[in-house]
Amino acid sequence: MHMENYNGETAxxxxxxxxxxxENQTIDLIKMRVKYATKMLMHEVNKxxxxxxENAHQFARQYTDKDExxxxxxxNIKKKKAEQDAQHVPSAx
Numbered sequence: 001m002h003m004e005n006y007n008g009e010t011a012x013x014x015x016x017x018x019x020x021x022x023e024n025q026t027i028d029l030i031k032m033r034v035k036y037a038t039k040m041l042m043h044e045v046n047k048x049x050x051x052x053x054e055n056a057h058q059f060a061r062q063y064t065d066k067d068e069x070x071x072x073x074x075x076n077i078k079k080k081k082a083e084q085d086a087q088h089v090p091s092a093x
Contacts, residue, residue, distance in 0.1 A: 030077055 041052045063069045 026081060
């Protein structure tokens with residue numbers, strides 16, 4: 001992400017458009033992680049790309065109700081956040 005947003009300035013001057021931690025940036029960070037994880041999983045050099053793609057299609061076929069899918073996704077995001085909070089190491093920054 002840093003390379004995508006590099007503008008020739010030092011890192012302290014970067015504005016990536018994220019809210020501060022006080023503004024609860026959790027959802028934005030999760031969305032960013034999903035975006036980059038998807039890029040890596042679906043990249044042409046990934047040997048597991050076909051399997052991941054099929055899993056995504058199978059999920060879409062199995063769960064056709066949009067509200068149900070959203071509920072499942074939100075529940076899993078909460079679960080992942082709880083796991084991360086339990087393992088949280090304070091930032092050095």
